[in-house]
Amino acid sequence: MPGSEVTVRFPAAETVPVEVLLAQVRGRLETGDERVRAFLAAFGRRLLRPALARRHPELGSLGFFLRPSELARTVEGLGGEHVRVPRGLVFHVPPANVDTVFVYSWALSALMGNRNIVRLSPRSGPVAGVILDTLHEALAEADPVIGATQRIVSYDRDDAVTGALCAACDLRVVWGGDDTVNALRRHALAPHARDLVFPDRSSFAVIQAAAWSGAPGAARVRAAEGFVNDAYWFDQAACSSPRTVFWVGTASDCDAARADFADHVARVLGERGWGVDAAMAVEKRVAAYGLAADGVAERVEFRGNALADVTLVEGAAPPRRWLGAGTFAHARIGALAELGALVERRDQTMTHFGFAGAELDELARGLAGRGVDRMVPVGGALSFHRVWDGVDLPTEFTRLVTVTR
Amino acid sequence: MTSGVFTLGGAEREAVLAPALAALTERHRRACPPYDRILDAIGARPPYERVADLPWLPVRLFKTHELRSVREDQVFRVLTSSGTTGQRPSRVFLDREAAAAQTRMLAATFRGVLGERRLPMLVVDSRSVVRDPALSARGAGVLGMMNFGRDHTFVLDERGRVDAEAVKGFLARHGRERFLIFGFTFMVWLCLRGLGADLSQGVLIHSGGWKRLAEQAVDNAEFRRRLADECGLSSVYNFYGMVEQIGTVFLEGPDGDGLYCPDFADVVIRDPETWQEAPPGVPGLIEVVSTLPTSYPGHVLLTEDMGVVRGVDDGCLPGRRFEVLGRLPRAEARGCSDTFGQGG
Numbered sequence: 001m002p003g004s005e006v007t008v009r010f011p012a013a014e015t016v017p018v019e020v021l022l023a024q025v026r027g028r029l030e031t032g033d034e035r036v037r038a039f040l041a042a043f044g045r046r047l048l049r050p051a052l053a054r055r056h057p058e059l060g061s062l063g064f065f066l067r068p069s070e071l072a073r074t075v076e077g078l079g080g081e082h083v084r085v086p087r088g089l090v091f092h093v094p095p096a097n098v099d100t101v102f103v104y105s106w107a108l109s110a111l112m113g114n115r116n117i118v119r120l121s122p123r124s125g126p127v128a129g130v131i132l133d134t135l136h137e138a139l140a141e142a143d144p145v146i147g148a149t150q151r152i153v154s155y156d157r158d159d160a161v162t163g164a165l166c167a168a169c170d171l172r173v174v175w176g177g178d179d180t181v182n183a184l185r186r187h188a189l190a191p192h193a194r195d196l197v198f199p200d201r202s203s204f205a206v207i208q209a210a211a212w213s214g215a216p217g218a219a220r221v222r223a224a225e226g227f228v229n230d231a232y233w234f235d236q237a238a239c240s241s242p243r244t245v246f247w248v249g250t251a252s253d254c255d256a257a258r259a260d261f262a263d264h265v266a267r268v269l270g271e272r273g274w275g276v277d278a279a280m281a282v283e284k285r286v287a288a289y290g291l292a293a294d295g296v297a298e299r300v301e302f303r304g305n306a307l308a309d310v311t312l313v314e315g316a317a318p319p320r321r322w323l324g325a326g327t328f329a330h331a332r333i334g335a336l337a338e339l340g341a342l343v344e345r346r347d348q349t350m351t352h353f354g355f356a357g358a359e360l361d362e363l364a365r366g367l368a369g370r371g372v373d374r375m376v377p378v379g380g381a382l383s384f385h386r387v388w389d390g391v392d393l394p395t396e397f398t399r400l401v402t403v404t405r
Numbered sequence: 406m407t408s409g410v411f412t413l414g415g416a417e418r419e420a421v422l423a424p425a426l427a428a429l430t431e432r433h434r435r436a437c438p439p440y441d442r443i444l445d446a447i448g449a450r451p452p453y454e455r456v457a458d459l460p461w462l463p464v465r466l467f468k469t470h471e472l473r474s475v476r477e478d479q480v481f482r483v484l485t486s487s488g489t490t491g492q493r494p495s496r497v498f499l500d501r502e503a504a505a506a507q508t509r510m511l512a513a514t515f516r517g518v519l520g521e522r523r524l525p526m527l528v529v530d531s532r533s534v535v536r537d538p539a540l541s542a543r544g545a546g547v548l549g550m551m552n553f554g555r556d557h558t559f560v561l562d563e564r565g566r567v568d569a570e571a572v573k574g575f576l577a578r579h580g581r582e583r584f585l586i587f588g589f590t591f592m593v594w595l596c597l598r599g600l601g602a603d604l605s606q607g608v609l610i611h612s613g614g615w616k617r618l619a620e621q622a623v624d625n626a627e628f629r630r631r632l633a634d635e636c637g638l639s640s641v642y643n644f645y646g647m648v649e650q651i652g653t654v655f656l657e658g659p660d661g662d663g664l665y666c667p668d669f670a671d672v673v674i675r676d677p678e679t680w681q682e683a684p685p686g687v688p689g690l691i692e693v694v695s696t697l698p699t700s701y702p703g704h705v706l707l708t709e710d711m712g713v714v715r716g717v718d719d720g721c722l723p724g725r726r727f728e729v730l731g732r733l734p735r736a737e738a739r740g741c742s743d744t745f746g747q748g749g
Contacts, residue, residue, distance in 0.1 A: 282463055292442050300447050
């Protein structure tokens with residue numbers, strides 16, 4: 001029946017009916033399987049080749065994540081008194097636009113010994129193509145069990161295919177936002193199967209104004225570079241990219257620090273040649289002017305098309321939606337603890353500058369799970385970690401067998 | 406073409422429009438709080454010496470926000486545009502005065518090519534587009550133009566097929582006198598050429614954009630040449646306009662040498678990097694200005710169309726002569742909040 005077929009992109013093959021795909025994915029791995037570790041390490045090594053990592057810095061980060069020592073740490077970190085076993089067949093639905101997310105999700109699941117089917121959007125970007133090519137290079141030297149147990153497929157919207165994959169899997173992993181989660185939830189899972197979902201999230205940065213102004217020049221340059229990476233790599237649309245910057249301190253400290261910060265960011269953008277095209281420039285004007293019309297923004301400043309700074313009216317709710325690549329809302333608060341009243345469930349990553357560890361611990365405890373799953377230094381927003389969105393992925397990708405002697 | 410509302414040369418027009426639009430800016434600022442907040446936030450303040458100094462609004466704000474400069478009870482008509490898929494339509498609020506002015510000025514704009522009296526009219530569309538209770542932008546466009554004609558005859562039947570008999574009947578009645586043909590550019594291209602009819606007495610007015618024709622590698626010159634060769638149609642006028650500046654149309658000159666601005670309007674081409682006015686010959690985003698929007702702050706709008714000024718005071722009509730080059734693509738982000746549901 002046409003329409004219930006999928007194109008197998010890894011290991012590259014032809015188009016097959018979904019039933020055939022499901023019958024093909026077989027083989028047994030164990031949690032922390034050496035053959036998977038060898039394959040992932042070989043794949044990661046290729047991603048770190050200088051030419052590739054220079055062209056696609058996000059692939060460098062991915063390669064770093066797949067270093068043998070990092071994989072070993074993940075496996076050894078499991079420990080515990082129970083026997084840890086794979087879940088079985090895991091169906092991954094990554095977002096179409098962030099090319100590397102599917103690899104993190106899939107790699108950790110494979111490392112935990114699962115058979116995997118990843119649904120890669122037919123609209124996925126050029127980086128996904130590079131990743132697939134590199135996976136094939138690594139596959140050539142890998143144990144055949146890799147090719148037998150792992151599949152990356154593409155298909156156009158097709159409820160029959162999605163339904164069959166959902167019914168067959170033991171765990172469904174959905175990235176890509178509320179609409180995707182809701183769309184996938186219409187498809188039933190087997191009674192024993194579980195859902196792991198990553199709905200829409202938004203993120204912010206928080207900077208201690210006096211600490212910024214007092215930091216050595218080199219530290220400020222490094223932080224500005226990190227902030228630019230956090231925000232611009234994925235057009236500020238990654239869920240962990242900061243959209244609002246909270247400034248902590250007195251009004252005069254915050255004004256001074258903000259002005260210096262904007263200069264630093266603009267300089268980094270200039271040096272790197274970051275720009276946005278005319279369509280994005282218009283998008284940003286529409287969003288920023290809209291905030292002003294709504295009475296949320298009191299000032300809107302553009303430094304070229306790449307950087308738009310929006311000053312929020314005091315007491316206005318910080319905007320969480322995407323405002324176009326390189327549009328930052330700014331707000332001042334008197335103390336870090338004031339974030340308690342502003343944070344929402346959907347806030348994911350808080351990038352910070354100038355705070356002591358104890359202050360951050362205290363804030364995390366004070367928020368008590370009402371929002372913010374990650375607090376990382378400015379520059380670390382996009383660093384993937386096996387604990388993501390408050391979820392320990394290796395744990396989710398495995399089951400525990402109790403063995404009492 | 407008689408001059409009518411196409412009389413002002415570049416410098417003269419600037420001298421008339423700059424103060425009129427600056428006054429309109431202050432008037433809207435007082436009457437439309439969201440507009441005032443935008444201008445406050447971007448630091449816009451008079452004096453505005455030149456038209457190009459005036460603060461502009463991105464036209465898409467009329468889709469995302471309700472912007473009106475009259476009280477709710479003074480709103481006489483609300484116009485809506487069809488947005489592209491998934492977008493809200495624009496909403497444009499007219500009071501009686503603005504509604505009357507737009508109708509009057511639209512008529513004045515077309516008077517030069519159509520004359521004083523209503524002409525028999527061939528509509529290159531189906532009657533069903535104007536009957537639909539939820540009138541589409543296309544339907545509204547057809548309905549608006551129907552004011553300029555009489556004995557309206559539709560080229561397509563209710564099912565969207567070319568109705569050769571209806572056209573034949575129309576031409577038998579009116580084919581030897583001047584008559585008006587109106588349609589969307591792509592429909593005109595698709596439907597008129599195959600008719601095998603003599604349209605040499607017709608005056609064609611068309612609009613709607615060149616995107617689908619560009620896909621077939623048909624440009625304006627080719628369009629005009631083929632219509633002349635195949636239908637004898639040599640009186641052809643394209644126009645550019647949008648619901649957010651209703652009543653203002655930029656009309657092609659008789660030689661097809663570009664679009665001209667009526668006296669109460671103008672265009673500024675902006676470099677999308679510096680936002681400064683681009684000189685003639687250099688493409689940029691089209692900003693349209695018009696004194697007609699008095700009931701909503703749509704008098705200075707940045708469109709999402711690319712265009713280029715071909716010349717000033719050097720064509721068959723005075724003022725700027727420009728060309729529309731096409732629409733900007735929608736900005737797309739590489740974000741992770743991407744939907745599986747949208748056919749990805």
